[in-house]
Amino acid sequence: MKHGAWRVLPIVVFAIALVGALAFNVALVSRSRNALASTILRNPSTIHSARFHVIAILPDTVDPFFMHLKEGLSEEAEEQDAALQIFYFSPTGAADSGGISGEVLRWFEIALRSKTDGIILFKTAGLDVERLMEAAESAQIPFVPLAMDVSQEWINIGVTGDSASQGREASALALGMLGAAARIGIILSSDTSLGYAFYEEPFYRGVEETLKSKQGAAIVAAEREEESILGGEDACARMLAEHPDINAILCIDAKATIGAAQVVIDRGMVGQIVIIGADENSEVNRLIEKGVVQASIVRDAVAMGKAGVALAIGQRIGIRAPERISVGYRVIPALGGGL
Template sequence: MKRAFAVGVATVLLVFGFLITFSVGYFQSQSLNLLEGKNVFRKNGYRPEYHFAVIGQADDTFWKSVREGCLAAASEFQVAVEFNVPRFTNLEEQMRYLDIAIASKVDGIVTHVLDEEKFTPLIDKAVDAGIPVITVEAEAKKSKRNAYVGTNTFNLGREAGKLVLEAMGERANIAIILSDYIDGAVNVPQNLRIAGTKDALENMPGMTIRTFSSSAGFFSAEEVTRRILIDYPEVDAIICTSAKDTISSAQIIVDLNKVGQITLIGYDDAPEILRYIEKGVIYGTVVANPYEIGYESIRSLIEIKKNRMTSTYVDTGAKVVTYDNIGDYTDTLTKNADEEQSEP
C-alpha cells in the first residue's frame, strides 16, 4: 500500500515538474523578442522610447517573417516590441494576449484579427484607453482601429486565379482549400479571396470552382487533398490559402503520383514551397510580403505616437513566384538577407 502510494506521489510530481518546465519554456519563448530588443538597446547605449505589443496567429513561416519585419523596425526606431504568437491557431489565446496588452498599458498594439465580431470590443477598449491599434493581415473595419497594414485579400485571390489561367488555359476544375480557423465563424478575408479568384475567371465558362475547408492541424490539408483527388477525379487544379496547406497538398500530390496531372497554386514563400516549385510540383505561389507587413505596422505606430496620425490603409502588395522567375526571386531573398546581416 505504501509502495503504491509512493509511486502515485512520484508520478504526480513528475507530471507537475513537466508542466512547470513546459510552461516556463513556453512563456520564455513568448517574451523572447522583448528580451532581444532590450539587449540591443543595452549594447547601443539607449533606452526604448516606446513598448509595443504584437499579437500574431500560429507560429509558421508567414508569422516568422512578420516578426523579423517588426524587429527590424524596432531596431531602427529604437522601440521595444513584444511578439506574442500562440503555438497553434487559438482565438481565445489571441484575445487573452490582446487583453493583457491593454491591461499592461503598452504604447501601441499590432494585432491579427481572427474574428472581427469578437475582436472589435477589445480593439475599441484599447483605443478608448489611448492605445493605438494596427490590424494586420485580417481587417476589423467596424472597430476603432487606427490603421490596417497588409495585402488586399481580394487581390491575393485574383492573382491565384490568374495563375490558374496561365497554367490551364480557359478550362479547369478547381478546388480551393480554405484554412478554417474558427468553426462556424464567417471568415471575411477568405470570402474576399474566393471573390478575387472568381473575378479573375469570370469570363471563362469552362472554369468550375469548389471550396473545401481544412482545420488548424498541420496534417488536415493532407487529408482534404487526398479526399479531393479520390472523390473528385475531375479536379485538375488546387488553390491553397496558407503555407501549411500548400506544403501538405504538395506532399499528397507527390505521394499519389499526381505530379504533372494536378496544377497546384500555393501561398507564401516558405523554403519548402520554393523547392516544390523548382521540382515542378507547385506551379506557382502568391506571396503577401509578411516582412513588409511587420515593418510597416511598427512604423505606423511610430507615426501615430509622433504625429498623432498615419495612413489608415497600407497595402503591402503581393508577388507571384513561378518556375520562370524563381531564380531571380531567390537571388533577391539571398541579397536582402546578406544586407540585413551586414548592417551594424
Template sequence: MQKNRFSLFLLITFSIALTLTTILNILLIGKSREELGRSVLRNPASLKTVKKHYIAIVPAISDPFFINLYYGIQQGATKEMAGLELLTYSSEVEVSQFFLSAEAYRFFDIALRSKPDGVVMYFPPGSDIKSFSDKAQERQVPFVPIAMDQPVQGIPALVTSDSFIQGSEAVSVALGLLGKDARIGVILPAGNPNSFIISEEPFLNGAVFEINQKQQGKILAAEREEENILGGEEVCTTMLQRYPELNCFICTNARSTVSAAQVIIDRGLVGKIVIIGADEDLDVARLLEKGVVQATIVRDAIKMGETAILSLSQKGITSRFAPISKVSTYTKYGKATK
C-alpha cells in the same frame, strides 16, 4: 590534542580556500571591466538609444507567414529605434491560425496597463477587433491591429493583406497555364465558428471573380482543410476522387500547399496537375525548385509587420479615422513555369 590540531588544520585550509576565491573574483572583475571598457566605453557610437517602448502580441505558430510577420515587426522597431516587447501566446491548436486564446486577452490588458508608446496585435479571422480598438482608444494607447482581411466593422489603423486579390491572382496564374481547360479545386483554411461561410470567403470570391472576368476555366470545388496535420491531404484526396477531371489545386497557405504536393507525388501526378500555392517556406521553395508546385502567391508578412510598427508613430493614429494600410501580395514562380 589531536582534535585541536585537526580543527586548526581545517581552519587554515578554509582560510586559504577563501583567500584564493577572493583573489580569483578580483581578477575576474578586473578582466570584465577591462573588456567592458574596450568594447563599449571606448565605442559609445555602438550604443543605441531606445526612444520608444512598443509591444507586439502575436500567436506562437510555426507557419512561415507568422515567422515573417515577427521579423517584419522587429525590423520596424529597429527603424523606429524602439524597444520591442514581443508577447507570444499559444494557440489552442498548433496547426490552426484561428484561435484567439484567453492568454492573448490577458496580454492585451497587461499591455494597456503598462502604457507603452504603442501596441500591435495579430487577429485571426472572425475576431472582434473593434472591442480591442475601442479599449485602446479609451486609454489613448496607439494601437494597430493586423489581420488577413478587413472586417465588416470599420476598424481604424488596421494593417491587412487582401485575400480577395490573393485568390484572384492565383486563378489568373492557373488560367495562364491551363486556359479554358482549367478545372480547379480550392483548398480553404480550416475554420472556426466565427469564420466566413465558404461562399463568402474573400479568397474564394476573388477566385470566382477572376473566372468570370476571363470567361475561362471552372472551379469544381472549394473545401476547407481539416485542423489535424493531415487535413490538407485528406481534402485533396477527396477532391480527386469526386472530380477525376480536376487538373489544378489552388491553396491558401503553405501547409495546404505542401499537403497538395504530397498527394500529387504519392499518386504519380507531378506535371499532370498544377498546384498554385500560398506563402513560402523551405518546403514550398523546394517544391517550386523541383517543379511540383508551379507558383505561389505570397502574402508579404514582413511588410505587414513593419508597416504596423511604423504606423504607430503616425499623427492621428489614436483617432477613429486613422487610415487602413493594405499590403499587396506577390507571385513567385517555379523554374519550370518561368
C-alpha cells in the same frame, strides 16, 4: 659547516628571485588595472535606451507567414527606435464569453498597465478585436490590429492582406497554363474569424472574378483545410476523391500548398495537376524546384509588420490617424514552366 652554508645559498637566491618575480607581477597587474580603469573613465560605454516601446501579440505558430511578419516588425521597430516586445498565444486557445482567449487578454492587460507606446495584435479565429480596440482607446494607447483580410466589423483601421488579389493572381496563373480547360479546386483557410461565409471568402471571390473572363474554365470544388498539421492534405484528398476531373489546385497558405503537393505526389499525378501555392519556406521552395508546385504567391508579411509598427508609432507622436493599410504580394515563378 661551510659546506652546509654553500648548499643553502642557492635555495636562498632562488627564494629571493621568486619573491622579486611575484612582486613584479603584482605591480604589473596593479598598473594594468589602473590603466584599464582610467580608460573606462575616459571612454565610458553607453547603453542605448529606445525612444518607444511597442508590444506585439501574435499567434504561436510555425507558419512561414508569421515568421516573415516578425521580421517586418523587428526591422521597423529598429528603424523607429522602438523596443519591440512580442507575446505569443495559442491560436486555438479557448475564448471567454466576450470572444477573447485568456492568453490574449492577459498579454493585452500587461500592455495596458505598462503604458506602452503601441499595441499590435494579429486577429485569429474567434478573437473579438472590437472590445480590445475600445479598451486601448480608453487608455489612449495606439492599437493596430493585423489580419489576413479586412474584417466585416472593422474596415477603416489596421493592416491587412488582400486575399482577393491573391485569388485573382492564382487563377490567372492557372488559366495561363490550362486555358478554358481549367477545372479548379480551391483550398481555403480553416480560420473563419473574419465572418465570411464559405463563398464570400475574398480568395474564393478573387478566383471566381478572374474565371468570368475565360469561358469554359470553372471552379469544380472548394474545401476548408482543417486546423491539424495534415489539414491541407485532407482537404485536397477529399476534393480529388469527389472530383477526379480537377486539374488545378489553388492554395490559400503554405500548409495547404505542402498538403496538396503531398497528395499529388502520393497519387503519382505530378505534372497532371497544376498547384498554385502560397507563401514561402524551404519546403515550398523545394516543391517549386522539383516542379510539383508551379508557382507560389507570397503574401507580403514583412510589409505588414513594418506598416503595423509605423502606424502605431505615427499615432503615438500625432502625425498619423488610425487607417487601414492593405499589403500586397509577390510571385515565385515555376522554374520548369507549365504543363
